[in-house]
Amino acid sequence: MLILELFLRFFKLGFISFGGGYAIIPLLYKEVSGIWRVTKTQFANLIGLFELTPGSVTVNAAGYVGYQIGKIPGAVLSTIGVILPSFILMLIISSLLKKFSENDITKEVIRGVRPAAMGIMCSSLIFFIGTSIIEAGKMPKSISDPLVISIPSLIIAVLSFYAVHKKNVNPIWVTLGAGALGVLLVK
């Protein structure tokens, strides 16, 4: 039964995973934490790991979480769940390709979805800042709480942003380098 719920949750996620992996991290966390006990930091670690492995974050997360809950059947079923929406949509679209790409309404729909996905992406940025730069577990609950900032994390984040955005370094190398820096700097 748990496996079936897993399937349904990932199926739902498959329909809204616009704009690559980053846009759905908060949603993914919400859906996953409802069925599997995981802290924010553990989850952020997993997302970082999926950055290094081939394939998109969603598919990887479905495989991993599915395995944790239902071993191999769980992994297979949740992966199918997350892939099925794009499979169905692509089958429909490829059969009416012309109508899809030239229709004004579909264009407008896509134009509306993208900013919304960007908004969710900002939220996933907050999620990662909360688990790395503002140290995990010390996220201030009210304004009077002190804000603990981890300087090494801040340095790594700024460096990786600079490397990817200005120098166009491959994200995989950036992630690996950041991991190495983490081993050196973080105490």
Next chain:
Amino acid sequence: MLPLFKKELVFKHHWLTEDELMDIISISQSVPGSLTINSAAFLGRTMAGIKGAVFAILGAALAPMLCIALFVGIQPLIDGNVYVDRFFTGIRAAVAGLILSALFDLRRHVLQSKADLVIMAGSFAAIQVFDINFIYIIACGILCSLFLYFLANKNKIGTAVILGSNLAISAINYRTAYVFWAIFGLAYICYQYDKYLIRKRIGNESNDKKDTAVKAEKTEKRRRSESKSTKNYELKGEEANANT
């Protein structure tokens, strides 16, 4: 990603032309799901029917699955190690940087008008502050975009349908209502403001045209008078020459 696709599909196997590949990529990007899976499904379908799509997706999903299996296998060995923890702390910080960079990249393509910015800020607030279900957020973005489209085309029925469905959603989930109507209102204001700016610009342009026309006339007159004067001068010179 794209150069790899090009090398494999266009130059090595000759399954596609470059234009077809670009079409597939652009469509795959606008459909939910990851780019690899979507383009695999699309390509499989166009080349070998539904069977092709199934096998292409299997191929695209197998490598990630194997990697995850590998990680699950070695996870007991590395759990709790201090250095592994530090490594992951570094990676978490790097992902924050990567997301920021992705946002900066997207900003140029996605945020074309102020209304887009409103949708973005609204959906961010909805998920971060109001904790609204993401399906409503995506729906709000779509509805808002269609609303502006119908407004711009003066399609009253379409606008009414959008507003009606917005009302229906507000009735189903009253907590979304505040955010939805706020986004709609702000987007409407942005739309009117943009329209006003465009009108102003058109007005300015026509004024500019008048100005330039006047200027052109003036310069032409000046040129003519100058040429006249030069002619006179030349004539005078010739006369002077003749006189001498």
